[in-house]
Amino acid sequence: MSRIEILMTVPISQTAGNALDERFLVHRLWEQADPAAFLAAAGGRIRGAATSTGFGRVGHELLALLPHLEIVASFGVGYDNIDTAACARRGVVVTNTPDVLDEEVADLALGLTLATLRRIPQADRFVRAGLWEKGSFPLSPTLRGRHVGIVGLGRIGKTVARRFEGFGVPIGYHGRHRQEVPYAYHSDLRGLAEVSDLLVVCTPGGSETRRMIDAALLEALGPQGVLINVSRGSVVDQAALIAALRAGTILAAGLDVLEDEPHVPAALLALDNVVVLPHVGSRSLHTRNAAGRLVADNLLSWFAGSGPLTPVAETPFRGPVRASDRTG
Ligand code: 8YV
Numbered sequence: 001m002s003r004i005e006i007l008m009t010v011p012i013s014q015t016a017g018n019a020l021d022e023r024f025l026v027h028r029l030w031e032q033a034d035p036a037a038f039l040a041a042a043g044g045r046i047r048g049a050a051t052s053t054g055f056g057r058v059g060h061e062l063l064a065l066l067p068h069l070e071i072v073a074s075f076g077v078g079y080d081n082i083d084t085a086a087c088a089r090r091g092v093v094v095t096n097t098p099d100v101l102d103e104e105v106a107d108l109a110l111g112l113t114l115a116t117l118r119r120i121p122q123a124d125r126f127v128r129a130g131l132w133e134k135g136s137f138p139l140s141p142t143l144r145g146r147h148v149g150i151v152g153l154g155r156i157g158k159t160v161a162r163r164f165e166g167f168g169v170p171i172g173y174h175g176r177h178r179q180e181v182p183y184a185y186h187s188d189l190r191g192l193a194e195v196s197d198l199l200v201v202c203t204p205g206g207s208e209t210r211r212m213i214d215a216a217l218l219e220a221l222g223p224q225g226v227l228i229n230v231s232r233g234s235v236v237d238q239a240a241l242i243a244a245l246r247a248g249t250i251l252a253a254g255l256d257v258l259e260d261e262p263h264v265p266a267a268l269l270a271l272d273n274v275v276v277l278p279h280v281g282s283r284s285l286h287t288r289n290a291a292g293r294l295v296a297d298n299l300l301s302w303f304a305g306s307g308p309l310t311p312v313a314e315t316p317f318r319g320p321v322r323a324s325d326r327t328g
Contacts, residue, residue, distance in 0.1 A: 003024055004023075004303055005024065005048075006025065006046065006049065007026075007027050009051040010051065012075045012295060013075070013292030014289075015288075015293050016293065019296035023303070039065045039066075043065040046066045047068055047303075048072075048302065049073070051072060051074050052075035053080075058072060058087075060086055063086055070091075071299065072092060072094045074295070075291055076291065077097055077156070078204055080205035080234070084312060085314065087315055094314065095298040095310050100291050101287050101290070102155045102159045105282050108256060108281045109230045110163050113143070116253065117140065117142060118141075143169060143198070145169075146197050146198045147172065147197055148169050149171075149186070149195070150200050151173070151175075151189065151200065151201045151231075152173075152209075153183075154175075157173065172184035172192055174186045189217065193218075193221045196221065197221070198228070199226070199227050200228045200230070201213060201227070202230060202231055205231060205233075206234075209234070209235045210234050213227065213237065213241070214237040214240055218250050219244075223248055223249065226252045228255075229255050230256045230281050233261060236255075241253060242267050242271070245271050246271060252274065252275075253273070254274070255268075261278075261279055297309055298310060
């Protein structure tokens with residue numbers, strides 16, 4: 001019997017690759033001499049895809065080249081790069097990797113918060129530049145006395161909030177719904193920004209949250225305000241943020257994500273009151289392996305006829321029979 005053919009669009013993790021190789025014929029798109037020619041020639045045989053945000057958009061163009069695609073298993077919890085409406089129309093199930101990276105991203109959010117407030121990277125640069133011999137490092141801002149506002153209290157937001165509980169600071173949140181949590185709910189994001197001086201962005205990306213942190217919001221956060229973003233660069237109006245950091249409209253920012261990754265505007269790098277990371281929230285070997293395993297398990301489960309393990313809400317799995325069986 002011929003093996004089911006899977007398209008891997010970008011290198012994901014060794015764990016995922018190895019697990020998929022055991023069961024499927026895996027085509028690694030980045031290894032093809034001419035990826036477009038490969039898709040034109042072999043796209044009709046592909047029944048499953050493993051992808052990630054690093055690949056770019058999974059939309060009409062790609063779906064049109066893969067007429068027998070049944071499932072897109074995406075590496076990462078965010079899937080704003082996938083046109084889930086187009087997948088739903090085609091009957092293609094989309095899966096992501098929730099839960100496995102919450103703790104890692106929350107750890108990073110806390111680390112980035114402390115690094116930004118206590119100016120840890122700046123202090124390291126100070127020592128390396130030999131400046132300690134000449135005097136003390138300037139006093140830093142603090143977490144003490146701050147009011148934390150979490151934007152988006154999903155799995156990651158809640159995990160971040162639990163960590164802040166340990167720091168003994170008051171916590172509020174903004175999201176679509178009030179939840180059964182011991183934190184103050186703000187139905188209005190501006191209201192949250194006004195009472196907070198540390199805003200931690202944990203909301204998903206996509207059109208609904210695009211540039212929700214804009215110039216007016218930064219103004220509401222205020223001159224002692226600190227913005228931390230571990231979600232998507234698209235959530236923040238980056239030009240407005242740079243202007244606010246430069247003008248002192250807010251105090252500082254810690255960014256793990258940017259608008260046009262991996263491009264970092266020179267204007268951002270020129271600022272001393274920002275800590276920028278190269279989207280490393282979930283990037284530990286432990287967590288990437290767990291996410292890779294879940295990508296592979298979703299594909300294995302699907303093609304064993306047991307349905308997807310972690311389908312996204314927009315493409316719920318509705319039956320025990322997979323698409324290929326339905327369409328013959
Ligand atoms: C991804 C992320 O793993 O999970 C997400 O949504 O943003 C990351 O942690 C990464 O984008 C995949 O390359």
